[in-house]
Amino acid sequence: MIGIGRRGVLGAAGALALPAVLGATQGAGRARAQGRGVKIGLVAVQTGPQAALGTQLRDGFLQGLKHLDGKLGGLAAEIVPIDDELRPEVAVTKVRAALERDKVDVVVGVVFSNILAAIMRPVTESGTFLISTNAGPSTFAGRGCNPNFFTTSYNNDQVHSVMGQAAQDAGHKRVFVMVPNYQAGRDAVAGFKSRFKGEVVDxxxxxxxxxxxSAELAKIAASKPDALFTFMPGGLGVNLVRQYRQAGLAGIPFLSTFTVDEATLPAQQEAALGFFSAASWAPNMENAANTRFVRDFEASYGYVPASYAAQSYDAAMLLNSAIRKVGGNLAGKDALREALRAADFQSVRGSFKFGANHYPVQDFWLCQVAKRPDGKFQTETLRRVLEADVDPWAAECRMR
Structure with a gap:
């Protein structure tokens, strides 16, 4: 419960920033009525123990708007915040209202794949572009790809396959696997197994x-695996890491995805030190765009950004580049789609482009939790595992 309390503090800090950015866009509605504004529906869970992830996602996009003086492609940006509450039926209702009542031009955000699956059809069938800044299920990467859908994150399988490759490279023979029971969890297992060729003991x-x-940790101890692979986002990860350390299991290498990251580390702290993760981005990446993003994000919100924030920041920069490329003409859907495909912006990840299915082609890294000189915790890149990686479903996409 300590972890949940800390995330509440982070959520409050992020909430303080939201009115400031929205205030900067006052009058955007009037400008939009004159054809000079753009309205964004920003979907970010703000309810329950997973709210820290939504706060990261939201604040990353808002930081992008700060760097762009509240505009996207020169158009005044107006944000319509949508708390999906991690409930698919709630997400659908709120997103439909944003489309039909608020007339949003683009829907951005989404932490969890089950929420993305719920809102995909309502958004894309309305002719509206949907840009996921985190959820990247395999269902929309292959045969289910959609011309109105883009993601600035990854295909779910990819990040997990990085850890599968890392486990293989480390010579682990027997690995215990544990994930949540939903689409992203199943994608995690598939991704890990795609590159790990040893035995999955459970x-x-x-x-x-x-x-x-406690029951699962007892199973791990009894199995005596060479390593654990787990994907436990948000509150699940906070509790698992603390309990794993307390159970005396830290001697079994902890290989994870979205379990130890900047959204959970403020609550995990020393319990996560030395634990591994896989990612396409980390705060210590050395490029001009990332240095500026991390520095200004921490100054704005008082905490270290996670990939949820970084990918959302990139989405703001992507939209800015695309809208500018079409001269602010949001009505020309085909031209705007091509401008989005061009991805003509400087990503905080460095190398970035879209594949044929509108999922990124990018590098992936093995990372490890470290404590900074200022006492804050972050993940840091150890080595590049995959370079310019194309997700495994892209070949099945037949974009209509």
Whole structure:
């Protein structure tokens, strides 16, 4: 419960910034009525123990708007915040209202794949572009690809396959696998197994709401694997890491995705030190765009950005580049789609472009949790595992 309390503080800090940015866009509605504004529906969970992830996502996009003086492609930007509450039926209702009542031009955001799956059809069938800044399920990367859908994150399988390759490279023969029981969890297992060729000694699926892992930790101890592979986002990750350390299991290498990251480290702290993760981005990446982003984000919000924030920041920069390329003409959908495909912006990740299915082609890294000289915790890149990686479903996409 300590982790949940800390995330509440972060959420409050982020909330303070939202009115400031929205205030900067006052009058955007009037400008838009004159054909000079753009309205964005920003979907970010703000309810429950996973709110820290939504706060990161939201604040990353807002930081992008700060760097762009509240404009996208020269058009005044107006944000319509949407809390999906991590409930698909709620997400659909709120997104439909944003489309039909608020007349948003673009829908951006989404942390969890089950929420993305719920809103995909309502958004794209309305002719509106949907840009996911985190959720990247395989279902929309292959045969389910959509001309109105883009993601600035990854295909779910990819990040997990990085850890599968890392486990293979480390010579691990027997690995215990544990993930939440939903689409992204299943994608995690598939991704890990795609590159790990050893034995999976057990494959455990837990509810997305689980916070007590004592039974599962006992199984891990009894199995005596060479390593654990786990994907436990948000509150699940906070509790698992703390309980894993307390159970005396830290001697078993902790290989994870979206379990130890900047959204959870403020609550995990020393319990996560030395634990591994895989990612396409980390705060310590050395390029001009990332240095500026991390510095100004921390100054704005008082905490270290996670990939949720970085990918959302890139989405703001992507939209800015595309809208500018079409001269602010949001009505020309085909031209705007081509401008989005061009991805003509400087990513905080460095190398970035879209594949044929509108999923990124990018590098992936093995990272490790470290404590900074200022006492804050962050993940840091150790080595590049995959270079300019194309997700495994792209070949199945037949973009209509």
């Amino acid at each position: 494959e455990v699926y837990v509810p997305l709401t689980q916070l007590d892992f």
